Structure formats: structure tokens, C-alpha cells
Amino acid sequence: MSNNKKPVVVYGASGYTGRLVCEYLREYGIPFIAAGRSAEKLHAAMKSNVPGIETADYEVVEVQHNTEALTELFRGASVVLNTVGPFAKFGPEVVQACLAANIFAKLGVRNRTSALTRAQENSLL
């Protein structure tokens, strides 16, 4: 991974929602890391499902789904967008990593519940 971190990490970028997020980030010219468990799938998803991806400032990062690896990935980013679900099953490691990497503090989130309600999976709360 490059030391020159992008401000946004899209975790689960190979999935349906993740690819849509990447498409918007490309459209708005926001550099991002497309992260997930398979670099091969991520490269394929970016190329085949994100129109105009060749104009985006992004990098693909393969990461294991555990708090330590995710913390390392998230550190230095300003925003993490998690689309690896179901969140009730896979969310805790991501939340722990965000806490360890200070992501909530950077976002100015005082009430973590308000950040998580976007998930539409209330069991995670």
C-alpha cells in the first residue's frame, strides 16, 4: 500500500453498494482506496462496473477482515465507507478499527448511533 493515503476508504468496494459509492467518488473527483478481501475481484469490479474508472484517483487494497488489519488500512483516512455486510455479522471489526484509527473523531461524530443508523440493520446498534 502506498504511504500517500487517500482521504476515503471504501471497504467492500467489489460489492453492489461499494461500486456505486466508487462511481460517485470518481464523479466528484475524490481520491479513494477501493478495499476488500480480494484484490482480483476489486480490480475486476472497478474495471467492469464503475464507468469512467480510468479517470479516477484510486488504488486497490486487499485487506483481511480483522480489527488489526482494518485499523492499519483506515489510519490516516478521513472517511471510511463500509459496505461489507450483513453489518450485524461483519460490522464489529469495522467499528473497532474506526475507533482505533480515530475515524469517528475526525468526522466530528459525538453520537456513534447516528453514524450507524445509515446501515438500515438495527441489530448492529
Ligand SMILES: NC(=O)c1ccc[n+]([C@@H]2O[C@H](COP(=O)([O-])OP(=O)(O)OC[C@H]3O[C@@H](n4cnc5c(N)ncnc54)[C@H](OP(=O)(O)O)[C@@H]3O)[C@@H](O)[C@H]2O)c1
Ligand atoms: N443493496 C442495497 O440496496 C442495500 C440497502 C440497504 C442496506 N444494504 C446493506 O449493505 C450491505 C452491502 O450490500 P450489497 O448489496 O452491496 O452487497 P454485495 O453486493 O453482496 O457486497 C458485499 C460486499 O461485502 C464483501 N464481503 C462479504 N463477505 C465478506 C467477508 N467475510 N469479508 C470481507 N468482505 C466480505 C463482498 O466482498 P467480495 O466481493 O469479495 O465477495 C462485497 O464487497 C449489506 O449488509 C446490505 O444488507 C444494502
